[in-house]
Amino acid sequence: MQFHLNGFRTGDPGLLDAAPSASISTMEGSARDSLPAEADVLIVGCGPAGLTLAAQLAAFPDIRTVIVEQKPGPLQLGQADGIACRTMEMFEAFGFAERVLKEAYWVNETTFWKPDDSNDGDRKRIMRSGRVQDVEDGLSHMPHVILNQARVHDFYLETMQRSASRLVPHYSRRLAGLERAPDGASDHPVTARFERQDAGHKGTLETIRARYVVGCDGARSAVRQSIGLALKGDSANHAWGVMDVLVVTDFPDIRFKALIQSADDGSIVIIPREGGYLVRLYVELDKLAVNERVAARNIGIDQIIAAAQRIFYPYTLDVKEVAWWSVYEIGQRLCDRFDDLQPQEMATRLPHIFIAGDACHTHSPKAGQGMNVSMQDAFNLGWKLAAVLGGRCPPSLLHTYSAERQAVAKELIDFDREWAAMLSAPLQKPGDPAGTGVDPAEVPRYFVQHGRYTAGTATRYQPALLTGPSTHQHLAQGLLIGTRFHSTPVVRLGDGKLMQLGETLKADGCWRLLAFAGQGDRAEPASPVGKLCSYLGESPQSPLRRYTPAGADVDAIFDVRAVFQQSHHTLAITAMPELLFPPKGRYGLRDYEKAFCALDDAGQNPSENIYTLRSIDREHGCLVVVRPDQYIAHILPLGDTDALAAFFDGFMREA
Numbered sequence: 001m002q003f004h005l006n007g008f009r010t011g012d013p014g015l016l017d018a019a020p021s022a023s024i025s026t027m028e029g030s031a032r033d034s035l036p037a038e039a040d041v042l043i044v045g046c047g048p049a050g051l052t053l054a055a056q057l058a059a060f061p062d063i064r065t066v067i068v069e070q071k072p073g074p075l076q077l078g079q080a081d082g083i084a085c086r087t088m089e090m091f092e093a094f095g096f097a098e099r100v101l102k103e104a105y106w107v108n109e110t111t112f113w114k115p116d117d118s119n120d121g122d123r124k125r126i127m128r129s130g131r132v133q134d135v136e137d138g139l140s141h142m143p144h145v146i147l148n149q150a151r152v153h154d155f156y157l158e159t160m161q162r163s164a165s166r167l168v169p170h171y172s173r174r175l176a177g178l179e180r181a182p183d184g185a186s187d188h189p190v191t192a193r194f195e196r197q198d199a200g201h202k203g204t205l206e207t208i209r210a211r212y213v214v215g216c217d218g219a220r221s222a223v224r225q226s227i228g229l230a231l232k233g234d235s236a237n238h239a240w241g242v243m244d245v246l247v248v249t250d251f252p253d254i255r256f257k258a259l260i261q262s263a264d265d266g267s268i269v270i271i272p273r274e275g276g277y278l279v280r281l282y283v284e285l286d287k288l289a290v291n292e293r294v295a296a297r298n299i300g301i302d303q304i305i306a307a308a309q310r311i312f313y314p315y316t317l318d319v320k321e322v323a324w325w326s327v328y329e330i331g332q333r334l335c336d337r338f339d340d341l342q343p344q345e346m347a348t349r350l351p352h353i354f355i356a357g358d359a360c361h362t363h364s365p366k367a368g369q370g371m372n373v374s375m376q377d378a379f380n381l382g383w384k385l386a387a388v389l390g391g392r393c394p395p396s397l398l399h400t401y402s403a404e405r406q407a408v409a410k411e412l413i414d415f416d417r418e419w420a421a422m423l424s425a426p427l428q429k430p431g432d433p434a435g436t437g438v439d440p441a442e443v444p445r446y447f448v449q450h451g452r453y454t455a456g457t458a459t460r461y462q463p464a465l466l467t468g469p470s471t472h473q474h475l476a477q478g479l480l481i482g483t484r485f486h487s488t489p490v491v492r493l494g495d496g497k498l499m500q501l502g503e504t505l506k507a508d509g510c511w512r513l514l515a516f517a518g519q520g521d522r523a524e525p526a527s528p529v530g531k532l533c534s535y536l537g538e539s540p541q542s543p544l545r546r547y548t549p550a551g552a553d554v555d556a557i558f559d560v561r562a563v564f565q566q567s568h569h570t571l572a573i574t575a576m577p578e579l580l581f582p583p584k585g586r587y588g589l590r591d592y593e594k595a596f597c598a599l600d601d602a603g604q605n606p607s608e609n610i611y612t613l614r615s616i617d618r619e620h621g622c623l624v625v626v627r628p629d630q631y632i633a634h635i636l637p638l639g640d641t642d643a644l645a646a647f648f649d650g651f652m653r654e655a
Contacts (some may be wrong), residue, residue, distance in 0.1 A: 086484060109135060113128050131256075171198070261427055
């Protein structure tokens with residue numbers, strides 16, 4: 001963490017100085033004053049997507065962001081709880097991953113239970129059939145963890161409140177109407193009306209005009225309805241109960257993530273919760289009739305507990321306390337698009353209303369996708385809104401949000417549908433013909449085969465405006481263009497710190513240009529890295545020169561860093577080109593955190609060398625361009641500055 005750049009300061013370095021434009025009218029962490037008349041971005045909904053977007057935009061105090069929630073205050077008890085590896089990488093960018101890791105339950109192994117076919121009694125027992133490592137080795141430097149959604153909200157709210165924007169939500173406001181003005185009629189074309197729900201103001205109508213509105217208001221989204229979109233999909237006609245409980249049991253795997261498939265009584269998914277005692281149970285209930293809704297069954301907590309006890313046989317399950325419970329039906333639904341444009345309008349109009357999270361896609365809880373995909377939606381959209389509102393990119397950049405995220409949601413829903421169907425299908429019994437049920441041995445195989453979906457690392461954006469072609473993919477075969485940047489340990493040259501290179505990818509809206517030096521390259525002026533730094537810092541065609549505002553720090557828009565193959569004992573930070581040892585801030589203090597060294601044989605683990613792990617061309621090196629949302633946009637030879645300039649010319653505006 002870097003601070004003191006513009007002068008020595010005491011106290012908590014994470015609490016930034018409030019910007020002049022920041023709203024400081026707060027009470028108990030909530031904005032109590034009336035809504036402002038105008039906003040650059042209006043966010044409707046304080047769920048995971050809304051708070052991710054708000055936290056991202058809070059990093060830009062010049063952008064007036066307003067977030068509104070119908071509930072009277074912050075979430076106290078969340079429904080979602082699974083946090084994928086990819087989401088933990090994103091939390092690292094926002095600065096609170098370590099706090100999540102400290103509180104959360106870490107999912108280390110998943111165990112599988114099936115009917116004991118050797119039991120000849122009237123009632124089939126269950127037996128453990130296997131166990132697998134939950135996340136494959138090397139998939140991420142972050143684990144898969146479990147934590148109450150409300151705590152994730154708390155961390156986002158704190159990030160917002162401690163930012164220079166001092167952003168806090170406006171609670172107790174129900175969206176009563178949303179209208180978009182004709183194109184060109186206003187620079188704040190979207191008008192939203194809210195009805196206050198809080199005591200003393202109940203029924204009061206407030207109006208706010210916004211440049212952009214983002215609906216993060218859940219599966220019953222009023223924003224989605226206002227732009228004429230609908231969630232499309234099918235229900236699996238199967239009811240499940242879910243409960244967070246404190247139990248006494250002799251079941252040996254109650255503190256492991258586990259899947260139990262009984263012979264005749266259905267299935268259970270066990271998700272241990274944080275704190276060492278609480279556990280979540282997803283319990284299969286009855287099959288629903290066609291067009292029947294689960295609410296019509298009036299299923300109560302006693303029925304869920306009884307169903308769980310039957311499935312656990314011969315083990316006992318004594319429920320001492322129920323912290324939360326619900327009943328739901330499995331379904332996967334998706335919107336055709338995630339903004340307010342018709343497909344035929346793409347070439348002639350610009351989007352001003354967006355939807356994210358459950359407002360545009362819903363999943364079953366079985367694959368742990370809902371909350372995680374929702375937050376990734378917002379991370380994708382947030383930096384793009386900031387770039388457009390900051391004048392760095394044209395508004396047409398916002399077309400890429402729906403194009404990228406709708407395709408990702410569809411792919412994940414297809415996986416979720418298969419996995420949920422497998423968990424609800426009857427088990428194939430010995431002697432049954434093929435196709436009459438699910439082979440119990442197939443379940444762990446499928447789980448391992450599709451582990452990258454549940455880890456959140458399977459997303460890959462296709463070549464388009466923000467994703468370059470694979471022409472030079474051979475230079476770094478383990479860093480696939482369109483996927484998230486896969487971090488690896490490195491040593492920081494300036495102080496010898498062993499760290500993850502991914503730690504440098506902050507949620508600050510910056511592009512990362514990561515130069516991997518070729519064999520023998522020490523960044524001398526005539527070397528490929530030296531020439532690249534000279535071009536970036538001096539050439540009129542350089543993206544840094546063209547798109548960085550006058551007077552801003554050199555890394556305000558493009559954060560250039562380099563990785564070398566030599567030991568950090570053989571290089572000197574003071575010998576680096578100025579771009580890798582830049583003066584910054586009002587005092588011109590030097591930044592010592594731009595240059596790194598790969599792990600080598602000098603007392604380090606050579607198997608963790610980033611060139612080896614990511615198949616980076618050792619002889620020539622390469623340049624890896626990373627988007628502000630941590631996805632790899634391009635891979636180029638170090639000397640192909642024309643292609644680098646052309647890539648950014650496609651979607652950026654000169655400062």
